[in-house]
Amino acid sequence: MKTITTVSELRRALAEVRRANKRVGFVPTMGYLHDGHLALIEASRSRCDVTVVSIFVNPTQFGPNEDLSTYPRDFQRDEELCRDAGVAIVFAPGATEIYPAQFETFIEPGELAKPLCGGFRPGHFRGVATVVSKLFNMVQPDVAFFGQKDFQQCAVVRRMAIDLNLATEIVTVPTVREADGLALSSRNRYLSEEERRRAVSISRGLFAAMEEFRLGGRNVDKLIAVANRYLGTVDRLQYLELVDCDTLKPAVSPLHRPAALCVAAYVGSTRLIDNVIIQASP
Numbered sequence: 531m532k533t534i535t536t537v538s539e540l541r542r543a544l545a546e547v548r549r550a551n552k553r554v555g556f557v558p559t560m561g562y563l564h565d566g567h568l569a570l571i572e573a574s575r576s577r578c579d580v581t582v583v584s585i586f587v588n589p590t591q592f593g594p595n596e597d598l599s600t601y602p603r604d605f606q607r608d609e610e611l612c613r614d615a616g617v618a619i620v621f622a623p624g625a626t627e628i629y630p631a632q633f634e635t636f637i638e639p640g641e642l643a644k645p646l647c648g649g650f651r652p653g654h655f656r657g658v659a660t661v662v663s664k665l666f667n668m669v670q671p672d673v674a675f676f677g678q679k680d681f682q683q684c685a686v687v688r689r690m691a692i693d694l695n696l697a698t699e700i701v702t703v704p705t706v707r708e709a710d711g712l713a714l715s716s717r718n719r720y721l722s723e724e725e726r727r728r729a730v731s732i733s734r735g736l737f738a739a740m741e742e743f744r745l746g747g748r749n750v751d752k753l754i755a756v757a758n759r760y761l762g763t764v765d766r767l768q769y770l771e772l773v774d775c776d777t778l779k780p781a782v783s784p785l786h787r788p789a790a791l792c793v794a795a796y797v798g799s800t801r802l803i804d805n806v807i808i809q810a811s812p
């Protein structure tokens with residue numbers, strides 16, 4: 531495994547890979563890797579010859595009062611996990627490699643970036659879309675892998691790939707959860723033991739709504755209400771919404787199109803997001 535920190539070195543390494551006609555899989559991350567990232571790497575390894583993982587805590591997707599400076603980092607451990615997982619290249623650029631002096635060109639996503647997290651994190655998806663498109667230009671992957679936990683991010687990136695004719699296929703990999711259902715996230719490490727116990731109510735609520743749907747419930751308000759019953763234990767609910775999977779607009783009763791039940795909530799001072807897709811089984 532090579533660890534590379536500059537775009538020029540990355541391009542040289544990938545030119546060799548391309549000469550050998552190898553398929554490149556790409557897993558963009560902000561590091562502090564967990565089993566969710568390892569599932570993305572595994573998905574890439576199963577479909578591609580060479581897997582590139584980027585580790586870059588992207589400043590442009592954090593708001594002024596968010597956790598950029600405290601975002602968990604453990605580069606040595608990340609490198610070891612990547613090596614063990616069969617990654618070929620870890621790309622870990624410094625901030626100026628990605629954002630040189632006088633940088634001023636951004637990708638501005640449209641409607642898909644407005645609801646849900648977009649309403650609470652202004653500029654977040656602009657930062658995500660910009661860094662993802664830059665990383666795609668650097669790596670030029672055949673396939674890129676994103677976790678379903680970041681449902682809206684997946685929608686924004688897919689749209690961007692279509693709108694900008696990017697040559698990269700976007701694959702969404704199911705959310706990896708702890709045994710009790712809590713979705714894995716690098717931010718889970720902020721939770722105290724007591725908060726961790728309360729955080730599980732988020733996935734419990736989502737699963738309860740799925741069960742209501744499985745039993746025939748098609749009323750949007752009822753499905754949301756079922757999930758909401760579990761959320762009394764969080765400290766602040768930002769949103770709990772059932773949205774159409776394609777448009778991210780509020781789902782309509784009776785539910786007959788695939789929808790995503792999405793939640794963002796604070797437990798203590800930690801903001802957690804999660805979602806489930808609600809659709810009739812084929």
Ligand code: PAF
Binds near residue numbers: 560661683
């Ligand atoms: O999902 C993440 O970790 C980040 O948003 C991403 C895609 C690496 C862009 O910084």
